Amino acid sequence: MEWLVSACFGVMIACGVYLVLRARTFPVILGLTLISYAINLFLFLTGRLHTNLPDIISENQTRYADPLPQALVLTAIVIGFAMIAFVVVLSLRALGELETDHVDGKQEKPPHD
């Protein structure tokens, strides 16, 4: 199981990194989203993988998953969303100001006739 989860994490990071290195804002946003999903998953993994041990205290359950990474990741997910939203709006605003969605603000080359 650990191999699979680690592989998934690695693939998400790899895809995310490739996308944030693109030249247009939209793929960068996609890449950031992927990376933030991946990092949330990774933080969660530091509490290790547990099956059927939810952190709801009850009398017929003696072992529990680690609740601390979960609590941290929960807020991280929400803040991650806020960050993505911010980048999205920033890219829109940049498009409005610069009339291009190139990440470096480079103007479009005039089309060849």
Next chain:
Amino acid sequence: MTLALIPLLPLVGAFIPCLFRNRNLNAASAGVIAGFSLVLLLLQTPAVFTGDMPLYSRDWIPALGLTFAFRVSGFGFLFALLVLGIGLLIVLYARYYIAREDPMGRFYTYLLFFMGSMLGIVLSENLLLLMVFWELTSISSFLLIGFWRHRADARQGAFMALVITGGGGFAMLAGFLLLGHITGSFELTAVLAAKEAVHAHPLYPVTLILILVGAFTKSAQFPFQFWLPHAMAAPTPVSAFLHSATMVKAGVFLLALMVPVLGGSALWFSIVTTTGLITLAFAAYMAMFKDDLKGLLAYSTVSHLGLITLLLGLGTPLAVFAAVFHIFNHAAFKAGLFMLAGIIDHETGTRDIQRLSGLKKAMPVTAVLTLIGCGAMAGVPLFNGFLSKEMFLAETLAPGLTGAWSWILPVGAVLAAVFAVAYSIRMLLGVFWGKPAEDLPGSPHEPPLGMTLSPAFLMAVCVLVGIFPAFFAGPLINAGAGAILGPDMPAYHLAVWHGFNMALVLSIIALAGGVVFYRQRHRLFDIHVWCSQYLDGKTLFESLVSRLMQAGDRAVRLLQNGSLQRYLFLLISATLLLGVLPFAGSRSPFLGPVAVTPLDPVTLVMGLILIIGAVATVRTHRNRILSIIMLSTVGLVVSLAFTRFSAPDLALTQISVEVVTIILLMMALHLLPTTTPEESSKARKRRDSILAVLAGGGAAALAMAILTRPYDTISDFFLAESVPGGGGTNVVNVILVDFRGFDTLGEITVLAIAGLIIYALLHKFERKAPETDDLGLAWTRDRFPLILAYITRPLLPLALLFSAYIFLRGHSDPGGGFIAGLITATVLTLQYIASGIVWTRPRLNFDNHIIMALGLILALGTGLTSWALNYPFLTSTYEYVTLPLIGKFEIASAMAFDLGVFLVVVGSVMLMLVKLGSINSADARTVSLSAHLDETRGNETMEKESH
């Protein structure tokens, strides 16, 4: 608590004057607040005069040694009295000084803010707390000096004051930290008692110099003196306050405060005395040549501060006594003189001594008051300045001084005194005597009574103290000096006549010399003009700043070429390198000893879907809408992974965030180009792919290395305490709203800030969506599918009910404020999607800012309530309640906190999405049009529509 209220009242009440439009109310509210503080301070009089030191202490951050502790020592009392007394006079004076077109509420707000910070400095018991207030005075004086923000000189002056005093504050903080390190405490009482330990410590010289830099910058001592004259760009009431009783006196206050612990060494003596002497003489010399009344007073202030510094440098009991007395005297006459300069400026339109002349006919009262002030400034007998100045001259002749000091000090002191007499005469005669000036911008006349009252009061103090020093100032000065000197307090009796002695001779020489200098002033002016080309602190400061800026620019240009792609490439490469290095150096095996768990087929399939989804997002990223769909599968599988591995709360959060994120991306795509052009070269793509694979491989390896190693968790505490301590069985939620509630408070604050930033970025921003897609086909006109619209409307109450359910059960089962908030935001957004912004906005017409703010206030309020009940911040409590029908359920105070979280999440998410949805200019126009139509058509139509 009364003690803490003295500085806190003006600090916390600072915003109140801002609330009024009426100028009288502005001034009155500021006066009432300062007056309250003064009453509270005066309540301490009996204790202080009998030698007690009332203390108030509460822990703030005990781990750092920071306590919220105040004390009223005799010296602090004297200072606080000056701050509040002169502060009140300034409040009255400024009411008439500040012009109608200036924002008076803002002025009083800054003034109270400054007053509170200054009181904090003089009443703090804890060094770190003192530091906090110290920085607050730097900030508030910046605001005050730059009050006329449209003026370039005001902005420059404020900037210079902030840089110099802020930089000095930084050095002082380091000094305090060292002092705390040496003495083991930041409490003043303990620090002041540790003289031997501090002097014996090898770090003593460093500590001393750092603290002195802080004090000298604040008090404008040489070579930091140049900021003060430029701070004269401030409105005159500000100058009168900052440069007589407060801001610059904070430096000498600190010096005096530190005398018992840092003073008494050869190092202290040489640095402080030399600095004081240079400042005293140099500034007095400069003051003679200033044509601007305020400039003259500014240099005179610097010079008097030098005098006090010099006395504190000498450090003998009598010198300290004289220093305290001079602090009081100087505050009284200098505040008054500044106010008088302000009156002259106000009524004649100029402060230039060259232009002003013969005003005594038109302004007799002002002339008499100025006469008193200048007399005190020059040190003429029967005015208060004479007494402390004579004590100062006597101290420079003290038998303890040996070697060169024994003649340098008296000579320097007398020279400075001569200059002081000369500039005082110049100010008085130049403005009020001689032929009446004719070309003044205004016609000179006496100011309104309210404006004269404050300086008149201060001048009365100068005369009364000058004639009956023992009666009017004796107890106060004794208490002040006694607090510093303790058992060394000299048995000195304040009196006008001490017999014919050497100090009196020096005084007479100074007075006579001053008159001679004044008569010869034209010759001196010529010499000065020649010298001054080389001696302008402001020019030096500005060239230094601009050179620093240029160096900074060069450094930035080297590192920052403006290409995000390049930065990210470097950043990721560096991260990768830093991640790999520890592995390369370590000998432990890559995989840890913990065995891997078996794989089950369902999870395998889900994992493969995730991998396919992620890769497909990359493959399809040129077709943007397709790539969003691919991305959404990844998000969904991640939330399934959370479910699979025992994290139901995370799964719920992830899936709701996923929905909102996809909506957000779709909305953005509506306005962004729908495809990504082919741009990168083959080589670039290959390079990026290699980096991506390396990064991904490294990340996976890291995860694997962690997962196969044993681990310790601190969560056992949370698991054990969740039910008995937090009253909830859902440990994750209890951690969020209770154990780590402070973190959560920070996080929802960040969320709210993000919402506001997005709102600000999109404010007044319009963008027209393209009318056709990339193939040139027009969008369909049928924008809001009927079926969706009519299904979502009845769905709304059901979904809200569901999110209420998720919220309420959150403490014990998966759910809670975050998740419920996201669900609510999703269903509200669904209304917008289904029916469009034009239809939805008037119907869901609540202000998301307010919701967000309410949430934050509620969360913060929950924390403060427990504080008010004497529990640590954000302590929660709970109770079980049994109701008929519903049965036994639990009410926890954490629920109020969670409700705050809920509101912030709903408010900020809606704020972001609705704002984003309304920037399409075509839509925006329809919205305003329809709002307009609604108004004109009245409610009738609205009802018809909704049926």
